[in-house]
Amino acid sequence: MFTQLLVNGLVTGSVYAIAAVGISLVYGILRLVNFAYGDMMTFGAFAGYFANATLGLPMIASAVFAMVAGAVLSVALDVVLWRPLRLRRAGFMGLFLASIGVALVLRQAILLVWGPQPRAYDVDPFKVYVIGDVRLSLAQVATIVAAAAAILVIGLFLARTTTGRVMRAMSDDRALAQVSGIDVDRVVVVTWIISGVAAGLAGVLAALVQSSFDPNFGFQLLLPVFAAVVLGGIGSAYGALAGGLVLGVATELSTWEGFGGGVDPVYKPVVAFVVLIVALLLRPQGLFGHARTV
Amino acid sequence: MSVLTSGEFWAFVGVVAGIYTLFTLGLQVQFGLAGLLNFGQVGFMAIGAYTMAILVAKEGWSMWVATPVAIAAAALAGVLVGLPTLRLRGDYFAIVTIAFSEIVRWVATNENGLTGGAQGTINLAGQGTAAQYNGQWERFQRWVGAQLHVGDKDVVMLILVWTAALLLVWLTARLARTPWGRVLRAIREDEDATASLGKHVLAYRLQALALGAALAGLAGCVYAWQFSFFSPDDYQPLITFFGWMILILGGVGRVWAVPVGALVFGFLFAATRFFDFAPFSYLDSADRAYVRLMLIGLVIILLVVFRPQGLLGRRDEMVLE
Numbered sequence: 001m002f003t004q005l006l007v008n009g010l011v012t013g014s015v016y017a018i019a020a021v022g023i024s025l026v027y028g029i030l031r032l033v034n035f036a037y038g039d040m041m042t043f044g045a046f047a048g049y050f051a052n053a054t055l056g057l058p059m060i061a062s063a064v065f066a067m068v069a070g071a072v073l074s075v076a077l078d079v080v081l082w083r084p085l086r087l088r089r090a091g092f093m094g095l096f097l098a099s100i101g102v103a104l105v106l107r108q109a110i111l112l113v114w115g116p117q118p119r120a121y122d123v124d125p126f127k128v129y130v131i132g133d134v135r136l137s138l139a140q141v142a143t144i145v146a147a148a149a150a151i152l153v154i155g156l157f158l159a160r161t162t163t164g165r166v167m168r169a170m171s172d173d174r175a176l177a178q179v180s181g182i183d184v185d186r187v188v189v190v191t192w193i194i195s196g197v198a199a200g201l202a203g204v205l206a207a208l209v210q211s212s213f214d215p216n217f218g219f220q221l222l223l224p225v226f227a228a229v230v231l232g233g234i235g236s237a238y239g240a241l242a243g244g245l246v247l248g249v250a251t252e253l254s255t256w257e258g259f260g261g262g263v264d265p266v267y268k269p270v271v272a273f274v275v276l277i278v279a280l281l282l283r284p285q286g287l288f289g290h291a292r293t294v
Numbered sequence: 295m296s297v298l299t300s301g302e303f304w305a306f307v308g309v310v311a312g313i314y315t316l317f318t319l320g321l322q323v324q325f326g327l328a329g330l331l332n333f334g335q336v337g338f339m340a341i342g343a344y345t346m347a348i349l350v351a352k353e354g355w356s357m358w359v360a361t362p363v364a365i366a367a368a369a370l371a372g373v374l375v376g377l378p379t380l381r382l383r384g385d386y387f388a389i390v391t392i393a394f395s396e397i398v399r400w401v402a403t404n405e406n407g408l409t410g411g412a413q414g415t416i417n418l419a420g421q422g423t424a425a426q427y428n429g430q431w432e433r434f435q436r437w438v439g440a441q442l443h444v445g446d447k448d449v450v451m452l453i454l455v456w457t458a459a460l461l462l463v464w465l466t467a468r469l470a471r472t473p474w475g476r477v478l479r480a481i482r483e484d485e486d487a488t489a490s491l492g493k494h495v496l497a498y499r500l501q502a503l504a505l506g507a508a509l510a511g512l513a514g515c516v517y518a519w520q521f522s523f524f525s526p527d528d529y530q531p532l533i534t535f536f537g538w539m540i541l542i543l544g545g546v547g548r549v550w551a552v553p554v555g556a557l558v559f560g561f562l563f564a565a566t567r568f569f570d571f572a573p574f575s576y577l578d579s580a581d582r583a584y585v586r587l588m589l590i591g592l593v594i595i596l597l598v599v600f601r602p603q604g605l606l607g608r609r610d611e612m613v614l615e
Binding site for chain 2: 084088090092094096097107109111112226227229234267269276281284
């Protein structure tokens with residue numbers, strides 16, 4: 001039972017981690033807490049649904065389609081909204097509120113196009129792999145594999161490529177990065193592309209794992225993902241990855257009987273926040289944040 | 295468009311705007327005065343409403359005792375939330391407060407024995423008995439109506455809500471000009487400088503958070519009386535966002551802008567429900583609801599882009615240095 005819960009936690013945590021990186025990178029570069037991210041994940045899931053169910057593409061191609069759609073949406077939003085707001089020097093409040101507005105518009109648009117009924121991808125929900133005493137659905141295996149690949153790619157990108165280093169430099173000290181001659185506009189576009197791809201991927205994976213999804217499901221994922229971002233330290237990409245995995249595992253393991261009888265599963269979402277609040281009491285800047293910026 | 299000429303409709307819009315005035319006044323104290331990004335205001339509203347309803351319907355308390363206790367409970371919740379989290383940076387605080395309001399809603403949905411669960415207050419006294427918490431309020435409303443020679447229940451409610459709202463707006467505006475209000479604004483502008491003058495920054499922030507939470511608790515009680523029934527679904531984070539929209543619409547830092555913003559919002563929100571002309575007439579009622587929320591989202595975005603200072607506010611409140 002313990003190993004099963006641990007593996008389930010890794011699956012949930014992988015989805016949180018990918019989404020948390022998407023939010024954290026944008027915060028690091030643009031100081032924007034993107035409240036529309038949950039609905040961007042929903043958009044990704046429905047773009048994947050369009051490719052999978054309407055166009056009849058296989059699941060992997062549909063996931064790629066969703067990632068591209070997520071990137072297009074997030075660059076488009078930068079052009080029509082975030083860039084003008086930056087030019088108008090909007091403060092934290094203004095950006096946060098605008099992202100709430102985007103979240104509302106996006107979700108209602110998805111509801112208008114696809115309706116409120118739950119949807120599911122065209123995959124076999126009954127195919128199960130058994131490894132020892134752990135049972136994994138096809139969707140869970142796909143999620144772990146895809147998430148491991150995504151985490152590796154993002155990690156290598158940030159650590160090894162010039163663009164990745166520039167992004168980390170900008171999120172550490174924006175002014176210093178600018179005077180070093182960094183092309184800020186290019187970095188911003190790259191950031192939005194990565195964030196959008198992550199939204200598309202996280203949306204499809206989350207939809208696969210819970211097997212059916214509706215236009216509200218991304219928003220319901222948003223709060224634990226935010227918890228992961230804060231736990232890791234806002235703006236730290238590595239922190240977001242770690243925060244996502246820690247929260248995913250912690251929420252699933254909290255229901256284990258060996259853990260004082262286990263928490264009632266309906267309270268799983270609350271566990272994420274209790275973990276977050278306790279962690280913030282001990283380390284107000286998050287696991288990977290810098291103390292001076294708090 | 296006949297609905298727009300009915301007095302009942304306008305009384306309803308006015309009552310909703312009055313409740314939002316109380317709710318947003320709390321945000322004005324927290325953000326306009328103290329600079330706190332509380333995005334969990336609806337959680338305090340829920341605590342006020344549920345405390346009042348539970349004490350009256352289950353414990354048999356008098357409404358006149360239960361309501362102050364409910365408001366105090368909301369304020370206490372503000373202190374409890376603030377103690378561990380107010381040391382955090384603003385953006386962390388914003389996210390943690392949203393989380394708090396979702397936890398409140400989650401608990402209200404799942405603790406059937408305490409709150410009646412997802413079915414709401416009708417289930418407060420357990421299955422099979424329809425619980426009621428507003429008998430005493432309705433008697434009070436009829437009594438006020440008789441004193442004022444006003445027969446219409448909605449109009450009496452309108453008078454009561456706005457009397458309370460305007461009184462509290464006036465008190466808050468007075469409070470903003472006291473030394474206490476000045477210290478709060480000083481903390482908002484420069485925390486370190488204020489601390490160096492020997493002011494206990496955390497204590498002042500806690501007081502602002504608790505006061506704002508108490509106002510939300512009162513808004514919750516009034517909301518409960520107006521609609522005679524509520525369920526956890528009435529306390530979605532969306533309500534908090536509406537409050538912030540009203541705050542920005544009116545103007546941050548201007549206490550008297552809150553009722554103005556609430557009236558404009560109340561009209562936008564309630565009136566769009568009755569749009570029955572083209573292109574709205576092509577949509578069915580569910581789609582129309584989506585379009586309404588979409589329009590509200592668009593209004594929020596356009597406000598932030600084109601008029602971040604709101605109708606009556608100062609621009610420098612919303613723009614980076």
